[in-house]
Amino acid sequence: MTMMGGGSVFGGAGNAPGLPFAGVPQEMQAGVDALIADEPQHLTEPVVFSHRRGERDRRPLTLRRLLARHKRSLVAALALVAVESATLQAGPKLTQVGIDDGILKHSMTVVVTVALIYLASVGLTGLASAARVRVTGRLAAWVMHDLRITVFTHLQRLSMGFFTAEKAGVLMTRMTSDVENLQQLVQDGLAQFAIQGLTMVVVTAVLFGYNVKLALITVVVIVPVLTALSLWFRHASNIGYSRARDGISATLADLSESLHGISQVRASDRRSRNILAHRKVVGQYRDANDDTALINGIYGPSTQLVGFLGQAMILAVSGHMVLRHELTVGELIAFSLYLNSFFAPIQQLVQLYNVYQQGQSSVTKLRELLDTEPTVAESPDAAELPPVRGELLFEDVGFGYLEDRPVLSGVNLRVRAGETIALVGPTGAGKSTLARLIVRFYDPTGGRVLIDGHDLRDLSITSLRRQLGVVPQEPFLFGGTIRDNVSFGRPEATDEEVWEAIRATGLESLVERMPEGIDTVVHERGQSLSSGERQLLALARAFLVRPRVLVLDEATSNLDLQSESRIEAALDALLEGRTAVLVAHRLSTAMKADRIAVVDDGRVIEVGGHDELVAAGGRYADMFATWSRHGGAPHEP
Template structure:
């Protein structure tokens, strides 16, 4: 009994999550439609007018045959000319209105997509670092590309096609019923097998569609993994094996697409058969009635024309289902992403810090990532303004966590992190970003010039200020030697900087920002020995007259600090100046001895 109860609880929870996703996606769609509801209703009116003009054609043909021709035989050409002229006018009007519908629908859909793209980008920027470390960049890219494309396909043609097709069928059936109710009854009877076939196609296509999407995703993953790991593939001679594995995935994808094509073939063939049988039935029944004087020839021709055009929209409605399934799933994912809340909220009453000094305090800080174990059980630190403190220790000791708390990428569970006496949770975000700059080992450069990448530290800086920052950290000569100097592009069409060179550019960026507190998190890890020697003078300039927290395994930077903290399991186990800790003979002394032995031959001691 307990198992079934738990199963019911799980099912209820899953149903609740599904209902929650559905509500979020409906709310998102409603918020996207509200700003464009005026143009959207205008598009609906255009659809109605266009279909009304097109459906009038067969009725005018009937009028021309049954009234125009007899009048012409009696010497009066006006009825025939009116019918023919009306047919031409409605055909032209239908074409013009259809074109206007396409344009209006495109304007509405593009406005919605622009709004949605901006929302996704803006929201992902506002989300905290915890989200980005949990939610992989590939998933975010998928939201901005494939999911938005699925919504685009639905908005660009799917909804308009559905509305146009449904209205065309409704107006066609109504016009035929008004013209001749018996022929209309034949058409309505034929709708039953058509609807059954369409429903059968929808259920089968959902399965084949999912199979095709899954196979496509597996094929892409296999391709990306093989290309990314090409060095390992070639080093271990795995080309043949990877070719077979990729071939298996390609065959799986081909088989899924083949099944989808065959399903579409059955659906199209079935609809064509039902449509042709309906036309034949209308023609036979109507022809017999013409012979007995039950209806006029023009009405019979109009009935055949209406019957022919009735089943074409049904095929489009069936094909719409796949687009709807894809867009619905995509909209749920986008709504879930937009429902994410920042774990580091903006302060309700921000405190300004116009002239930061860089005085830092950790007061009884306890921290753990998410709901995980505690990383910093109780951390206390006071860094007076203008001083440099270095944190060293084994990987996972908690050093980078301290850096992330200083930059307020995370908030502590308990305790406070203060800058110049102000809790970071209360500090104005703009003042915090100006006062604290963090340089990590991942020196990311954006597409653009070297100068633009350095100026990221202070947008609006002059070329002279950019060059001064580059000289200060020792990267000016490198930049000047590039093909276009500071205007050299650092994307795939331009120069490719090494990891150490990118790090030097990031130092120049930090120097230009001129923060009160500088945080270096393994910032020299990408530098080789010559590069490290080159950057030491630049770092001295960079760290001068400002507060700094330096996290490094390499001790070349640590030895210039005013104070060193050795961290183990989130606790400070040694504290003092570099020379004091070396003389003390503890953990730092052992690290120092290993460092001197490793670099002794390079002339850095």
């Protein structure tokens, strides 16, 4: 739980009893203080966000770089791994001494001493292991924490084009399964790698130390078979895991799309089709998991079988050697115990290789994401935009979302400071695109967009956005209260200012009817407000920020007459005294603007006042005539 700094939240025993909140009883205050002191503190200091990445963030993401920030934990983990691997190997040697020097020579002292040392080594292994798990767990938690914040910050930096091109589900996979793969690798995989690797080296040396002949048999006969099996497993499981990764990506992408479009799914009664489609992606994921389970099922038991056969062979040879007094019984037992510790790491290492592979491929995918440069970048010598009057100028602007498909070409348009200009035209003409260029969601591919004579590309993005307000076609409401949503662009606004915005946009009666006024929580994605109310709330949000320049994309949804007139009144209040570019889908809105620009096929073909354009008898006059014929109210100047 996040807790801001500062004093006690509870009033203590000083509050008068009988009032609605009488405070914490004295006898409980100590407990409450202890509880608060125990609360974990998360960073709540202000974030300094930069549109440009710092030098540190520019270096490509690697596992080593992720770990390097936590050197102390890493060194501690390695030291504990070394202790764990060494103490683990004491058992067989102690068994041998116990048998040869204790049991066979009837020395109780040796047996007891060896048993005590054994006990101590087991205890030490347990302690080292517990400490190692704690250290690597903490290390993994921090690495994941850093990574999630780095990726999230980078996503904030990326341009709109990236989000429209990339499926939301795929981005979710980066933040979920890719980050979790890495967590698994850092938390246990790397430590196990080190333990098993070290164990193999130590045990090989010990085996040769005990008996060169037996060790050679092990290395020459058994190891090649195990190696061949392991190479097959590595190859097969690589393919399997890569299919499984694609499977989970597709499953999450499909799930996220279905959830976002749930109302459309219901309305079009696509439920059974969607279930079928989801069944298909989930089925592919299951197939991939089935395959990896099969591969594991073949590899695990067959390596075990090879291990047992090898042990049987070694036992036959070493038994023969004991009979010929070339080996003691204790040495035979110790050798076969060490043999176990020799086979186990081979199996484990191959399995771990998969964890490593998965982790590495996740690092690669996250690296690709972090290396994506924002297309709308802030220039290194970006200037602060001084307070503007709000004149906008499009100079021979060309733009296309895709390289070979121009959406705008040769657009020239001047929006005077303080005027409201409406963009009208057929659907797909490029009206919203023009609006997006003003707020620099995209940069033009040709020509320039200027505000008060400054090319937008030369300005710091923050200073530009501070003076711009945007009301999108479908306003997004965030999970939180009405107050949070209205003050989204200016969280420091006072209650009075929030109320003023609510009153100006005619939301007052609605908010007053709500159970907790401006503190009423509206649901995620604003499902608890009607579409008209959501639009009004978006207008209130813009009103509170009081930007010099407003860009409004008029909602296309049909509202009842009352809501429409409320929105029109709210617009009047909002547009007063500022420059506004209004993407108008209704001529009734457009004709109230100071001037109208007709956009067709990516060009501005007419600009002028309503009467002027009607009199000119051009494209706008045609649109107006059609609109009037179909029941639009005739314009009364």
